[in-house]
Amino acid sequence: MLEIGLGVLGKASLNSNKSVRMTKSENAEVILEQWKDALQKVAKIKGSTSKNREPDVIEQIIENVRNKVGPLSLEPAEKLVDIESKLKELDVLLELESNDVLFIGIWGMGGIGKTTLAKACYERIRHKFQAESFHDGVREDSKAHGMACVQRKLSNSLMKRNIQDWAAGEAARWRSFLLQKKVLIILDDVDDSIQLRELCEKPAWFGQGSRIIITTRDERLLISHGVEKQFKVPELGKVDALKLFNLRAFPRENPPESYKALSYSFVDYASGLPLALEVLGSFLYGRDLDARSSQLRKLEGDFTLDEKIMKILITGYEGLDPQGREIFLDIACFFKGEDKDRVFEILDSCGFNPGIDIDVLMEKSLTTISDNRVRMHDLLQKKGQTIVRTSFMF
Known part of the structure; x- marks a missing residue:
């Protein structure tokens, strides 16, 4: 009923926009009649009453709106080079229409773009879930603060709360929440099997249709945890690597003619690693031809690597x-x-x-x-x- 009513009122608004060529008085009369007609149609649409089912009705409305609105904050496509083809491959693994609980692993060498891909996927599908959380830096967080802190942060993010103390009761409450909800969880940069056992031990922890995406450099972690659905992130091809470098260094896809040969040399040096292309391109942005040539000679002439890349x-x-x-x-x-x-x-x-x-x-x-x-x-x-x-x- 909600969808039909919105559709009727939407048409009324659309028709009112078409009336701008009329005089003001004519326009006002037409708009008034259109809205009267639309409201009468909406009033006659039969629907179900709540009858002490308010929570269920509200949840259904939220789910309908969530599915209609879709993702709100996707990054501009031109900044995410070669992302669409990878997302399509992930779609096959995600099986979003299935009610099964699925674990998906994204793995590859450092700087290859695992986190970027996971974030793009997260923003694109998060509206399909009842609760969602992107937890980046699992490795660093667990090392610096311990697994209890990581559990607390993940729990707070999913349940939209701010609990500071992680007691046994909170862990039980969190597990109960997970079991009742269709959740999307991204665990980024996992490097230890203990992290997986503490955060997502088995599919039975989660509600129907949940998806847990794990990014790691270590394929063995995924295998030992029983994660069969895996995507290894490939290096960028020459064309996409050149595009990414140019977007950061100039920024545009096609550099000035005098810079083309130098751009190819930097791309060869980076060997398809997105991190290196991003770092080098950003470092060279705004620098003249001589400075860029000097930087290339420095990279090729000794064993120095950029500190961030290293x-x-x-x-x-x-x-x-x-x-x-x-x-x-x-x-x-x-x-x-x-x-x-x-x-x-x-x-x-x-x-x-x-x-x-x-x-x-x-x-x-x-x-x-x-x-x-x-x-x-x-x-x-x-x-x-x-x-x-x-x-x-x-």
Whole structure:
């Protein structure tokens, strides 16, 4: 009934806008008659009465309005390069029409765009849920304040409250809330299985139709938690990488002719990593051709990486055990692009366990195996070489 009534009144408003070419008196009379007619039609529409069902009726109205209004704060499309194709792939995993509780994992190397993708997805579908929360920085929050603090913040966000003390009773109240609601939760930058156990142990915790999206660098976390629906974020292709860099450096998709060759060189340096393209493009914005050329020579001529890029990249390396770190550095310095079997043979002869250790490197998005060759992103390789170079300076 609400939808029909709004439709009738909407038509009346639309028709009134068409009357602007009439005289003021004629216009007023026409508008008055249209609204009288619309209100009479609305008054005759039959609907159901609440009869002590006010909470149910209110909830139904809210759900109808939520579905009609849709997302309110999506970022301009031109700022989110190559986002639509990724969102379409996520749609397949999300199965929004299903009433099942689904866990979806988004994973990939640092700076690849996991958080950006998760935020875009969140803004686009949040209106379809009864409660929603985007919790970024799970790794940093749990490390700095403990899991009880993370649970409290997530609970407050979902339940729209501001509880400062996290007692046993609050945890039980939160669990009861989750079970009764269709919720959307984004857990961004997860790096420990304990975080998943404490925040989203199993689908039985959540109401029908709930979706829990987890972003991480570590595929193994998703596997061990039983998250079968996974999306690995790919590097940007050359065309999209150039577009992103130009939008930050100029800002427009097509730079002046005299800057084109230099733009291609920066894009080659970044090797499809969105973080690097964003940071470099923003740093070069407003600088002249000589300054940009100087920065490129600086990047190519030594082992210096931008501090922000280095901070993101170094996190995955710091999570390795000592043997994993050594193998990572060996690949960065000697084995990138080499035949996998040959690399395994050499590492094995040196007392390493390449089978499991390289598996871990792959799960943490630090290396890949393609065409039976050991691969590593150019900036990860540069980071490894920087670590080795720095260690020999002291």
